[in-house]
Amino acid sequence: MKKSFNVNLGGRIFQIDEDAYEQLNDYLVSVRTCFMNNECGEEIAADIEARIGELFVARVGDGGIVTLALVNEMIARVGKPESMVDEDEMGGDTDKERTKKSMGEEFAERAGEFAEKTEEYIKNMSMGKKLFRDGDNKMIAGVVSGLALYFNINVTLLRVIAVFLIFVTTFWAFLLYLVLWAIVPLAITTTDKLRMQGVEPTPENIAERLTYEEPAIDKIVRNLKEVDNKGITTLLIILGCVLFLSMFIFGVNMDCYGFMGMIPVLFVVGWIGIITAFAIPVTAIVLVVSKRWNELSSSVIWLMLMDWVLSLVLVSRFSMNFTLLNLLNSIF
């Protein structure tokens, strides 16, 4: 269920979802800010607004429902304010170089300001900082990355700690991860992303972010899921390989029991199988119940299913051999 509003865009009325509204509003504010110094800036911004309205009508008709995906698509089509100005600079080469340079300087300046602002916010932390999952920098669901931003810790360090915790606590730390995945919202709009980093979402900050940060818009237009599930895909493939190879160990294990050295390997592999056999259905249930299921691409879902089947086969062999071992023990 989503809240929706009615908006008037260049003289046309639309129904728009709340998240879509925020994103569109951020974008239009950034366009206005970008052309602020142009004497016809307001007119240009109005033209662009009207164009977006027209594109919406072409897609959903008058009075249609505008979704976040549609807003992002149209923003990509009409372009970031920065790229409009850049392509608009049409002087000679020297002129262009000068523009580029000054833009670089400006960027450095803004980056400096940005760093200062961030530092200031870390000093009086709780102010405005909100815990989100960071979708722009995620391995699985952006939980650790979000936590790292919230507590101002190095992401890589926190990731290493997280992996370590999962191993140490067997899979209890993973359950905690799952709960956070279910509870903590994903930072979707630019306002979310600024709040996540403790920057106040003022129009200027939003404009700055929208103008100078590449991935947000471009990424959503390409299939967000396919691009962003890289970390979890790799993890599942590695897990699948481990499980698959383990089956060979268990397949010829009758001979292996003679070697003491093999037993720790069997122990670890057996635990990985058991944990996977539990963790995958638990993950699936939690994600479905918390309505996060749609964050997974179909390839990830298939990989999860495959790993689960592999783990079940492995566990069944494990327990079978276990009883066989008991049998042998009891005989001799």
Added chain:
Amino acid sequence: MYVENVKSQMRKGMLEYCIMLLLNKKPYYSSDIIDELERANLIVVEGTLYPLLSRLKKEGVLDYEWQESPSGPPRKYYRLTDEGVALLAALDENWASLAGTVDRIKALGGAM
């Protein structure tokens, strides 16, 4: 990457001239200009057009008038001013000379 850069430079150089060529035929609505330019692969980011039109208007090359549209709000129709027509004639000459240069250099390369 570099190829894209060069192509984009060429596009940029042509853009104003092509817009003026379009407007020389009949008054155009901005979205129709975008359609034409996209068809010709001259524009990638649609929003580029608006600051450009605004600047051409400021330079006195073109002007617009509001017209009722069959559906939706009224639209701005852009057309060349007399000044714009004169500028276009000058640009036509320049284009012919550029095209001539390119052809000549290409022919040189072929002979060698």
